[in-house]
Amino acid sequence: MLSGALLKRMESGKFITFEGGEGAGKSTQIKLLKTALETANIPVIATREPGGSSGAETIRNLLLNPEKDWDTPTETLLHFAARADHFTTRIAPALKNGDCVLCDRFADSTRAYQGYGLGLDIKAIEILYELTLGEFKPDLTLILDIPVQIGTMRLQDRGKATDRYEQMDSAFHQRLREGFLDIAKNEPERCVVIDATADIDTIASIIRNCVANRLGLSLFK
Ligand code: T5A
Numbered sequence: 001m002l003s004g005a006l007l008k009r010m011e012s013g014k015f016i017t018f019e020g021g022e023g024a025g026k027s028t029q030i031k032l033l034k035t036a037l038e039t040a041n042i043p044v045i046a047t048r049e050p051g052g053s054s055g056a057e058t059i060r061n062l063l064l065n066p067e068k069d070w071d072t073p074t075e076t077l078l079h080f081a082a083r084a085d086h087f088t089t090r091i092a093p094a095l096k097n098g099d100c101v102l103c104d105r106f107a108d109s110t111r112a113y114q115g116y117g118l119g120l121d122i123k124a125i126e127i128l129y130e131l132t133l134g135e136f137k138p139d140l141t142l143i144l145d146i147p148v149q150i151g152t153m154r155l156q157d158r159g160k161a162t163d164r165y166e167q168m169d170s171a172f173h174q175r176l177r178e179g180f181l182d183i184a185k186n187e188p189e190r191c192v193v194i195d196a197t198a199d200i201d202t203i204a205s206i207i208r209n210c211v212a213n214r215l216g217l218s219l220f221k
Contacts, residue, residue, distance in 0.1 A: 013043070013095040014215050017106040019183075020144035021176050022166050023151035023158075024196045025203065029144065030102050032204040033211065037100055040219045045094050047086070048104035050078075055085035064163040073124075076114045080128045083107065087133060100217070107133070108141060108183050108191075113165065116179025117172050137190060140214050142207060143180050144196035148173040 016033075018026040030046050037044040051060040059082040062068065063075065070078065083106075094101050107129055114120045148170055155166060184191035192210050194203060212219045 013097065013099045013101060014139045014217065015091065015095060015101050015103065016211065016215075017103045017108065017138040017141045018144065019105060019108045019112070019141055019180055020196060021146060021148060021151050021173055021180070023154035024144035024146045025154075025200065026104050026144055028200060029142075029203060029207055030104055032200075033207055034102055036204075036208050036219050037102075037217070040217070042100055042217060042219075043098060044100040044102060045090075046102045046104070047090060049086060049106055049109065050082040052086040052103070053090045055089070056082035059085075064165070066162070066164045066167060068164070072114055072118045072120045075118075076110060076120055076125065076128065079110050079114065080132050083110075084132045087136075103138075106138060106141075108143075108180065111183055112176045112179035116182070117168070117176045139190075140211065141184075141187075141191045142210065143184050143191055143193045144203070145177065145181065145193050146196040148177060150197060 018030055020026055027048075034044050034046045049056070050063050051057045059078050063070070063078055063082070091101055091103070107125075110125055110129075111122060115122045115125050151173070152170075155162070181193065184193045192214070194206055194210075196203060198206075208219050211217055
């Protein structure tokens, strides 16, 4: 695996992560930002976690199976195993190639879900982070913030079968929301909180402005 420091020196693409609770609208916004970047002739790929590479997609199926009740340390190790494969085989090569990488969830989801939500010590998560990614960090993290009830209603309206995490109770989802807001407060240079209750086009416009201002990408040709 490339060490984080080495990758930082080699890379030229930007790594943008989208985070938030269930139904916040990450996938919807990633598609719109990808189109905006392509229109501006900026090379871009979109990916997701858990998953995004063939090994990590195999682990995703284990993690999201509603019939499997992993204990929290095992589940966290599986998320980092998936992330290690995804980073090495997909994210790092794309950044090295100069592509902008848009990622639907990354390590902040482990901090929020397994840490704030399921109670694993954040220090354990940071040790696994360092082992897997070294000093590597997203260039920008967009946290789509939404009240739990609205996110849940959106998923019900969408009508797809629910996975293991979507089936957790509302107290769990409230802890996640607070966790994401805490992460943003602690790292304001990396994270931006976006009100995800606005309409799709308003949010897309806020995101384009944020990407242009924070990363200096010219999206408005
Ligand atoms: N997980 C993940 C961990 O526990 N630890 C980890 O380390 C990682 C990486 C992944 C699960 O794994 C957990 C977290 C997750 O529970 P997933 O299937 O990839 O699961 O699902 P999510 O990432 O949770 O994504 P969702 O599909 O649930 O939600 P999105 O992508 O945030 O929302 P989106 O865009 O699909 O929109 C949902 C619905 O709302 C509508 C859309 O049309 C869609 O129907 N919508 C809006 N409606 C009104 N106004 C808007 N502004 C709207 N935006 C979207």
